[in-house]
Amino acid sequence: MLLLTHSLPELQSIIRDLKSRYGPLVALSIGSHSSVFVGSHSLTHQVLIQKGTTFSDRPEIYPLRAISTASYGPTWRAFRHNLASNFLRPSNVKSYSWARKYVLGVMIAHIQEQQEAVGTIKVIDHIYLAMLHLSVLMCFGVKLQDSGINDIASVHGGVLSYLGSSFFKIFIVSPTLAKILFRNKWKKFDELRSKQYQLLVPLMNTRTKAHNLSYIDTLVKLQLPEDSKLTQTEMVSMCSEFLVGGTEATSNALQWIMANLVKHPCIQSKLYDEIVAVVGPPPPPSPPGVDHVGNSWSPRQVFRERDHELELVITEENLQKIPYLKAVILEGLRRHPPGHIVLPHRVTEEVELQGYKIPKGATINFMVAEMGWDPEVWDDPMEFKPERFLMNDGSGVGFDVGGSKGIKMMPFGAGRRICPGADLALLHLEYFVANLIWYFHWTVPDGYTVDLTEQVKFTVVMKNPLKTKIFSRTKTTTA
Numbered sequence: 001m002l003l004l005t006h007s008l009p010e011l012q013s014i015i016r017d018l019k020s021r022y023g024p025l026v027a028l029s030i031g032s033h034s035s036v037f038v039g040s041h042s043l044t045h046q047v048l049i050q051k052g053t054t055f056s057d058r059p060e061i062y063p064l065r066a067i068s069t070a071s072y073g074p075t076w077r078a079f080r081h082n083l084a085s086n087f088l089r090p091s092n093v094k095s096y097s098w099a100r101k102y103v104l105g106v107m108i109a110h111i112q113e114q115q116e117a118v119g120t121i122k123v124i125d126h127i128y129l130a131m132l133h134l135s136v137l138m139c140f141g142v143k144l145q146d147s148g149i150n151d152i153a154s155v156h157g158g159v160l161s162y163l164g165s166s167f168f169k170i171f172i173v174s175p176t177l178a179k180i181l182f183r184n185k186w187k188k189f190d191e192l193r194s195k196q197y198q199l200l201v202p203l204m205n206t207r208t209k210a211h212n213l214s215y216i217d218t219l220v221k222l223q224l225p226e227d228s229k230l231t232q233t234e235m236v237s238m239c240s241e242f243l244v245g246g247t248e249a250t251s252n253a254l255q256w257i258m259a260n261l262v263k264h265p266c267i268q269s270k271l272y273d274e275i276v277a278v279v280g281p282p283p284p285p286s287p288p289g290v291d292h293v294g295n296s297w298s299p300r301q302v303f304r305e306r307d308h309e310l311e312l313v314i315t316e317e318n319l320q321k322i323p324y325l326k327a328v329i330l331e332g333l334r335r336h337p338p339g340h341i342v343l344p345h346r347v348t349e350e351v352e353l354q355g356y357k358i359p360k361g362a363t364i365n366f367m368v369a370e371m372g373w374d375p376e377v378w379d380d381p382m383e384f385k386p387e388r389f390l391m392n393d394g395s396g397v398g399f400d401v402g403g404s405k406g407i408k409m410m411p412f413g414a415g416r417r418i419c420p421g422a423d424l425a426l427l428h429l430e431y432f433v434a435n436l437i438w439y440f441h442w443t444v445p446d447g448y449t450v451d452l453t454e455q456v457k458f459t460v461v462m463k464n465p466l467k468t469k470i471f472s473r474t475k476t477t478t479a
């Protein structure tokens, strides 16, 4: 069958149809190059976990990555080990808890300012900048002013807008042809890359002042095969990949989760009650007065005290004691996975799957959203029901998101190529959702409805971004 579509929703609907007609395996060959789509849970498990090595390369989908060989082979293994097992090891992630607290404080101050200025909040703007800020702190170990974060956001937004464009689709097949056909686009893209270089190199060079081990520290020390080292240009690319990886999917997942909590006030109330049962009510704002450097301030500015650091936040240890929080996050990732297809994989040797011969070099795509929405596996799959992840007595969440025992959903992929940032992303989602719900009641502004229509960009985003109105849950104490 020849399949001609660039539309993800159309592709999903074709696969759903084929699945219902021909059984669980959906394998499509497109044109002369074999591109296979797998929409079955058990087959995905078999392929990614049991035949993981055969399916673990990436096709050349990283033409913008300076070191294309980092998609597979020994160079990839060196990167993967450095990111997943060195930089993102639990003790190093824990050492950044001050950064999460700091960024949360900045975000809350901005949210309150916007509500005061315009009466409502466009949530994604704040979430995106907060996640980018956090990624910058972890990547370079430096705190930036809002203007510095906005500059990086604008360059990254520009670079990402190219992915998914016709220019990029042709670029993947033939960079030379794309440069000839889209000369102006290429020139603009080149300008963006130079701007990115100008912004990131000074940050890379300030790393020695950092207290924590930053990602750039690990890249500088990274020993590549044959004793080679990364060049500065390659490091810019790797840092840029870290910033995009750490920001895009997490901020969109967070927006989808907040949108569902605003749309379903009962779920929001239940989550708030469960948080309060563990950590108590949020702290009252300090009374108006004079701060430690002699400036007068109002209760609203409690969040701005001490360089934006919040007086009190829900600690990361306490997050572990709130199973319903975990259930809300997992339900958000099931119902709205930021990527509807994982990054493509490549077959390293010819293999047979349910009677289909999959040739060496074929591209394999796994249908993430389809799996999380399969009515044979999930009751009412399109409903937002966090309870489905709780154990029968509600005491915990018994779900392995990495799918090592069996795949029911796979927002982070599975097997050898699973997202190396999955644990960090889960921590960020839990931390921000818990604290934002603890401090504020999030409501639908008058004349607005929460619209969960999806739009495919670099990740799958809300077509109409979430707008809300917040009410502080902190009770002012009267003298």
Ligand code: HEM
Binding pocket: 058, 080, 241, 242, 245, 246, 247, 249, 250, 253, 337, 338, 339, 341, 342, 343, 344, 345, 410, 411, 412, 413, 414, 417, 418, 419, 420, 421, 422, 424, 425
């Ligand atoms: C909710 C947040 C996130 C989601 C849903 C997500 C999802 C994914 C998925 C589906 C893949 C492809 C897996 C596969 O091919 O089987 C991936 C790869 C990747 N992710 Fe994430 N991710 C998230 C957050 C992060 C974070 C926080 C980082 C970094 C700090 C990160 C860095 C990466 C990198 C570097 C890869 C490529 C790995 C490779 O090629 O081996 N991601 N992610």
